[in-house]
Amino acid sequence: MTSRLSRGELLRALRAFANELGGPPTRAAMNEDGPYSSQPYYREFGGWNDALAAAGLRTNHRNGVPEAELVAELQRLDELLERVPRFEDMEERGAFSGHTYMRRWGSWPEAKVAAGLRRETRTSRRIEREELVDALVELAQELGKAPTQSEMNELGEFSQRPFYRKWDSWDEALDAAGLTADRSYGTSDERLLEALRSLADDLGYTPTVMELNEQGSFSVWPYLHAFGSYNDAVRAAGLSVNKEYDALMDALQYGKGWSVQREKALERDDWSCQHPGCSVTEEDHQTTFGWGLEVHHVTKFRTFDDPETANELSNLITLCRPHHAKWERQGSPD
Numbered sequence: 001m002t003s004r005l006s007r008g009e010l011l012r013a014l015r016a017f018a019n020e021l022g023g024p025p026t027r028a029a030m031n032e033d034g035p036y037s038s039q040p041y042y043r044e045f046g047g048w049n050d051a052l053a054a055a056g057l058r059t060n061h062r063n064g065v066p067e068a069e070l071v072a073e074l075q076r077l078d079e080l081l082e083r084v085p086r087f088e089d090m091e092e093r094g095a096f097s098g099h100t101y102m103r104r105w106g107s108w109p110e111a112k113v114a115a116g117l118r119r120e121t122r123t124s125r126r127i128e129r130e131e132l133v134d135a136l137v138e139l140a141q142e143l144g145k146a147p148t149q150s151e152m153n154e155l156g157e158f159s160q161r162p163f164y165r166k167w168d169s170w171d172e173a174l175d176a177a178g179l180t181a182d183r184s185y186g187t188s189d190e191r192l193l194e195a196l197r198s199l200a201d202d203l204g205y206t207p208t209v210m211e212l213n214e215q216g217s218f219s220v221w222p223y224l225h226a227f228g229s230y231n232d233a234v235r236a237a238g239l240s241v242n243k244e245y246d247a248l249m250d251a252l253q254y255g256k257g258w259s260v261q262r263e264k265a266l267e268r269d270d271w272s273c274q275h276p277g278c279s280v281t282e283e284d285h286q287t288t289f290g291w292g293l294e295v296h297h298v299t300k301f302r303t304f305d306d307p308e309t310a311n312e313l314s315n316l317i318t319l320c321r322p323h324h325a326k327w328e329r330q331g332s333p334d
Helices: 007-021 027-033 039-045 048-054 067-081 087-093 098-105 108-114 129-143 149-155 161-166 170-176 189-203 209-215 221-227 230-236 243-254 258-268 282-289 321-330
Strands: 294-297 316-319
Touching: 007 027, 007 039, 007 048, 039 048, 067 087, 067 098, 067 108, 087 098, 098 108, 108 149, 129 149, 129 161, 129 170, 129 321, 161 170, 189 209, 189 221, 189 230, 221 230, 258 294, 258 316, 294 321, 316 321
Parallel strands: none
Antiparallel strands: 294 316
């Protein structure tokens, strides 16, 4: 498991990368070619320019960026992603901060309108159910809870309208995505902890995330939002983090050689999600979800007679939680 990078390690790596480039790197350059992604810098310093300043480097902040330049960058990102960019896309992959757009236009949706990226022009085609489900899951992952209609309308890939063409209510759409409105927040921390303790009492041990999602009163999302990670929620409930139990259940489910093969797959995939276009690392996943990256059987495990054959490296791939769920529903994108 990758340990959290220290402040000193981050600053040394940032200075070294700046020397290599001959100047302070942008967030996009760090994400594409740097020794680490920009995410640990945001966690440690609060912002990219704050990280640059801490490293003694000139910041990339520009006052009065021409509107045409901001619009062109937003349109570039739209072409690159082949969908309307979200605020987080600009923060991760854009040349400017999403907050620059917020200051200029007052809101992210208004910035998209200024760039000619009105949602209606992108959703006039027929949208399939699986696309809508994916949009719900992705936004839930970003928010840490099941999205409301207004949040989907403002922050999601689509407005709420196409959902009503496929389902009779918003709750039905959430159910189709494995989300439920009463599993998102608005729930007190103590109620979440009581539900976690109750499930642990029923099982006789600390529940795994899968068991929480399948049997608990709440899914893992509100715990991630309230406590930062599932393991932190477990500790807050006075329960032990039962890694040995997880390892035992994995061995029972996938065979005694599974832990070795899983480790080999993670190492082969450089401890990062292999879904096209995704660059989530083991460290990112630990910080967001409270557990490491997941290893998926490309051809489902249950179709094999022999666990050893099912667990061959050629049948394994490393995925983050959202993309693992997507592959389970839809299979490989190839």
